Amino acid sequence: MFSSFKHFALAGMLAVSLGASAQNQDSLHIRKIYDEALTNGKSYEQLRYLTTRIGGRLSGSPQAAAAVEWARQEMEKMGLDRVYLQEVMVPHWQRGEKEEAYIVNSKISPNQKVNVIALGGSVPTPGQGLTAEVVEVKSLDELQKLGKRKVQGKIVFFSRAFDQTHIRTGQAYGGAVDQRSKGPSEAAKLGAVGVVVRSMSSALDDEPHTGGLRYAEDAPKIPAVAISTKGAELLSKLLKEDADLKLHLKVNSRWLPDVLSYNVIGEIKGSERPDEIIVVGGHLDSWDNGQGAHDDGTGCVQSMEVLRMMRAMNYKPKRTIRAVMFMNEENGLRGGTKYAQEAKAKNEKHIAALESDGGGFTPRGFSMDATPAVYQKIVSWKPLLAPYGLHDITQDGGGADVTPLRANGAAVMEFVPDSQRYFEIHHTAADTFDKVNQRELELGGASMAALIYLMDKYGL
Amino acid sequence: MFSSFKHFALAGMLAVSLGASAQNQDSLHIRKIYDEALTNGKSYEQLRYLTTRIGGRLSGSPQAAAAVEWARQEMEKMGLDRVYLQEVMVPHWQRGEKEEAYIVNSKISPNQKVNVIALGGSVPTPGQGLTAEVVEVKSLDELQKLGKRKVQGKIVFFSRAFDQTHIRTGQAYGGAVDQRSKGPSEAAKLGAVGVVVRSMSSALDDEPHTGGLRYAEDAPKIPAVAISTKGAELLSKLLKEDADLKLHLKVNSRWLPDVLSYNVIGEIKGSERPDEIIVVGGHLDSWDNGQGAHDDGTGCVQSMEVLRMMRAMNYKPKRTIRAVMFMNEENGLRGGTKYAQEAKAKNEKHIAALESDGGGFTPRGFSMDATPAVYQKIVSWKPLLAPYGLHDITQDGGGADVTPLRANGAAVMEFVPDSQRYFEIHHTAADTFDKVNQRELELGGASMAALIYLMDKYGL
Structure with missing residues (x-):
């Protein structure tokens, strides 16, 4: 009990030093993000297409290739600064x-x-x-x-x-x-x-x-x-x-030779520190038996929504924000591994990477693997996040695809939705579009956008 | 702001020196409540019967009468100290x-x-x-x-x-x-x-x-x-x-004469202060078009589960705990009104009354109408409740059926589950058993039992 109160006191002190008017401005901006998501959100209809028109999309399958092209086109439509594919060889297993x-x-x-x-x-x-x-x-x-x-x-x-x-x-x-x-x-x-x-x-x-x-x-x-x-x-x-x-x-089943596939990346260039990169992402591949709705169609459309909302709200980030649809999380993690390798090879500076891969359920918080200082900074934003049900800020690790970026120095994170329904449908034929609730999906995307906004504005 | 936070930290330290071991004991007991609910819970199968074998149960209907008899028998099976029916005349409208x-x-x-x-x-x-x-x-x-x-x-x-x-x-x-x-x-x-x-x-x-x-x-x-x-x-x-x-x-539609119906009440007598009563309840009636699953079959079975778990865990409450299945919340509130009237006529002392009528979804917290002192006492239990996702403790009012008890001096409360899915099915033909997730339902019942435990142990 003592330590939790101490925690609270620390958060209070940080909040004070941040300044009441900045807090208020942040609070208003975050409120606008949720308004945008809940009234003009595009993620639900995007997810409908990905899951019901493309469907299950195991690495190396024609559906995975379709998903790559779909994600590229969706991000092109948003008028981002740059949309591109990153080559990655993926395993090819067929049931x-x-x-x-x-x-x-x-x-x-x-x-x-x-x-x-x-x-x-x-x-x-x-x-x-x-x-x-x-x-x-x-x-x-x-x-x-x-x-x-x-x-x-x-x-x-x-x-x-x-x-x-x-x-x-x-x-x-x-x-x-x-x-x-x-x-x-x-x-x-x-x-x-x-x-x-x-x-x-x-x-x-x-x-x-x-x-x-x-x-x-x-x-x-x-x-x-x-x-x-x-x-x-x-x-x-x-x-x-x-x-x-x-x-x-x-x-x-059978194993076939590796196939050329891609991570799909969309980017808004930072206005003040373009060299500092913040990633938000999900994985585009899924198992073949269902539609890959909660795992992880929802993470992909939520990540795209973060960038779409920045454009729609005419918000210009200080840092470079990248939405990354990773390929091959399910059976190889080749996409996440490749992304971190290339980032290192190009000497890119990633400050944070947030993945959504726990389903498109109602928001609960964020988990991370970050330095104590970074963690404390994010905890200090709790008063801004709590009105949206985001109470659980923990050091329980980041998403699988972004975890390789930890070695590059990035704080790696995962959006944490409510977990009660996830493992009933995870990796089954029942992981389908009809299991996703539109408001829950949109609240998740808005929650991610809120954290990205704060990290972009204040750095880590 | 700084000084008030400092104050808060100090209060925290005092709390620690007063009762670290009591806190620890409470924490362990609450953990056991959740274990019991998640491994031996009976509420899901009870709900299956109520919703699929009895079904929609509008006041005055044969199904409402069946629900009364079912609730009575279910509580009789639990070996409570007393199970009884409280007469209430209800309106009788037919579609x-x-x-x-x-x-x-x-x-x-x-x-x-x-x-x-x-x-x-x-x-x-x-x-x-x-x-x-x-x-x-x-x-x-x-x-x-x-x-x-x-x-x-x-x-x-x-x-x-x-x-x-x-x-x-x-x-x-x-x-x-x-x-x-x-x-x-x-x-x-x-x-x-x-x-x-x-x-x-x-x-x-x-x-x-x-x-x-x-x-x-x-x-x-x-x-x-x-x-x-x-x-x-x-x-x-x-x-x-x-x-x-x-x-x-x-x-x-047509209106028919009022019908005799009942609130169904089960009770465990208090071992130290039997004259102090704590109510936990839901409403037994529902609209006729669906199965009355989330509204409010879940509240009824969760309330019975609170008493069942006390027996199963061999826990003897200090105060008298009553599970009340109210009749006629949907079109008259006659059951809730009658219960408060009789309590007053008998000069019964109700200290608190908690209703679950927001659906059997994943727990978020509790709402209440209580004195500032009672509210602060419940807020002070947050560290014990937060591990179970119970963060939102607010003064936003109690459940409809228990609200008449406010005039009798009781703190009236409502269990607050996540609200995103409720109003998609509320009062529709789609409010059916299959929309209820077993773990979410059980976590709700355990959350109510945890609060009842603390209120019983420490009083209000």
């Missing part, structure tokens, strides 16, 4: 025909179909699929304890659920996702022939959630799928009754 | 056959059907409906300026939209709802034969929103409907092209 899974010889429920989806990057099963016994574990540790003898020749089923007691669902995701990312290779090292992972989801339903896996260099590559949470509960139950049931899996 | 509206003689769009719904309490149109010219106004003021000559014999169309720049949508609702509540009688006083009101909605869609009207004693009662927001925009547009178009309206 192929829809995956299948059956429980083939359970006495209770023979030939029961369960809903699965291949993890992104999974190798295929052999032509007719594979059939094997299933060994269930709750963690990588438990897997290690079983050892080779009990894993060899089997399908490993990672069944640890989200810990629902976390208030922010991202923490529940973080506590379960090692099963998906590392599970397949850890199982393969012990001789497993396939992996089934309980979907990374806060809901109990029939929707399987894909997402990237990371094959280790020193392990055979075995096929891996996610099973819906209801499917996972069924499989656990059947295994208790019938430990030697078998699962039949068919994955039809 | 009858579905309403209809056609634009009959527009040159551009002849016989165009538009989506309308009768306002709650509206009298019917004559047998075959009524057909009249339409005069559009944006406000009651504009109506007055037109005067009798321009209104006589016509249908008045109130078309003022929500002001979307409000961050809390309740303020936009508050700024538009006089058209619905007072519009019909004000129009009738000038000789209008019917009223059409743009739906009270933050969305642009085809869904008409019902809601109560208030006929004045000194005006003829004329039929009144709400038109969907898209319908309203169409009608405005057609009127501009074709000022003498006519609208055909048919409303089939």
Whole structure:
């Protein structure tokens, strides 16, 4: 309690030294940003096009190429100072025909179909699929304890659920996702022939959630799928009754050569310090199964909206503001990595980079990885942000695509929307346009614009 | 400003020396409440039953009677100290056959059907409906300026939209709802034969929103409907092209004699101060067109959950805690009024009454009507509430059903969830179970339980 009051006192002192009239001016300007977003916002109709006319857009796909051209044209329309493409080679993985899974010889429920989806990057099963016994574990540790003898020749089923007691669902995701990312290779090292992972989801339903896996260099590559949470509960139950049931899996994926793709960048040149760059962005690629609405169509259209509003409000930033639509966040982070590399090579000075990649939900705050001084400066703006529900200013890291810019000296940040609904649809076929609420989307874009405005005006 | 902040920091230090260990104990207890709600919560399945098995439950309907019996049985199951019904006579209005509206003689769009719904309490149109010219106004003021000559014999169309720049949508609702509540009688006083009101909605869609009207004693009662927001925009547009178009309206409602109904009350007796009562509640009735999910099934199941969790956690309150499911909030407030009257007649001491009637959305805070001292006490608990997203503690009034208790000396309060999605479905056929997110609902119930816990422990 003491420290939080101390915090408040510090914020007060900064506010005073900033000057009451500047505060008032900022407050009015931020109010105008929200007015613009809520009455003339363009992001919702842009998102409708991206999600329903282009759709899912996995790196290397024709839809990803369409999304690049769409984003370029949208930013051209805004009359920015510069719109350009940054080349980046991206991985090209295809799901192929829809995956299948059956429980083939359970006495209770023979030939029961369960809903699965291949993890992104999974190798295929052999032509007719594979059939094997299933060994269930709750963690990588438990897997290690079983050892080779009990894993060899089997399908490993990672069944640890989200810990629902976390208030922010991202923490529940973080506590379960090692099963998906590392599970397949850890199982393969012990001789497993396939992996089934309980979907990374806060809901109990029939929707399987894909997402990237990371094959280790020193392990055979075995096929891996996610099973819906209801499917996972069924499989656990059947295994208790019938430990030697078998699962039949068919994955039809393939890897193709890397493809030339692009980050799409729009820029307004700074009027006083054009050499200081502030990035606002989202990622343009998405998984292939849904429409990539909350992940991360919303982040892209919100970022474009930040620049559009500056033009619409006739606001001339002191520093250079760039909207960057990153390519390949989902299965490679090649776009974010390339952007930081080129920034370094060109000796560009990035002071801050803010990403929106937590969904287009109602605003809660900002998370960052920044020096204590920068963090305190942003905390001192709380009185300007709180009227818009932006209370949570934390040092919990920045967005994935902007994190490589930390090494370049930039404060890296992420817009934090409310997290309750995100992991119900994340990486599923249900991540579609109809799940996005227009006002929530627009409030998010305005929140990002408000922070960008303050960082541009006062520097970091 | 500086000195007052310094003061604040000092107050913080004193608070620490007074009760760091009590704070810590409270923090742990509140954490356990959220754990219980998020892992063993019963409110979601209760809500499923109330909304999908019983459904819409307007006062006086068989469904309202079913809801009373259901709530009684649910609370009986919890092993409370006392569960009882409180008699209350309620109005009985029936919609009858579905309403209809056609634009009959527009040159551009002849016989165009538009989506309308009768306002709650509206009298019917004559047998075959009524057909009249339409005069559009944006406000009651504009109506007055037109005067009798321009209104006589016509249908008045109130078309003022929500002001979307409000961050809390309740303020936009508050700024538009006089058209619905007072519009019909004000129009009738000038000789209008019917009223059409743009739906009270933050969305642009085809869904008409019902809601109560208030006929004045000194005006003829004329039929009144709400038109969907898209319908309203169409009608405005057609009127501009074709000022003498006519609208055909048919409303089939009827008023029946008052019906005996009940508030449903469950109670845990206080262990130290049983004479001090704290109420937590929602309203059991709903409009008839939807399932009454967010309005206000969620408030009812959250309130029952507060008591269930006390039992499940073996927590014995010092004061008497009552969950009250009020009857007839939507078209009469008879339940809330009766409850306060009886409390006064019995000389019961109510110290606080908290209602949830803003939807089962993600928690934002609490609003209240309380003395400055009580308000400051609740604000001092912010450090305990903020980890759960409860930042907005305001003096913006309590829930409708508990507000009559203010005159009895109780601090009256309302749980404040995020408001962005509420007015898209409020009073529509789309207020259904599938719009409620389980975690958001459970976090709301836990937030209410946390505040009740603190008020019970420390008094007000």
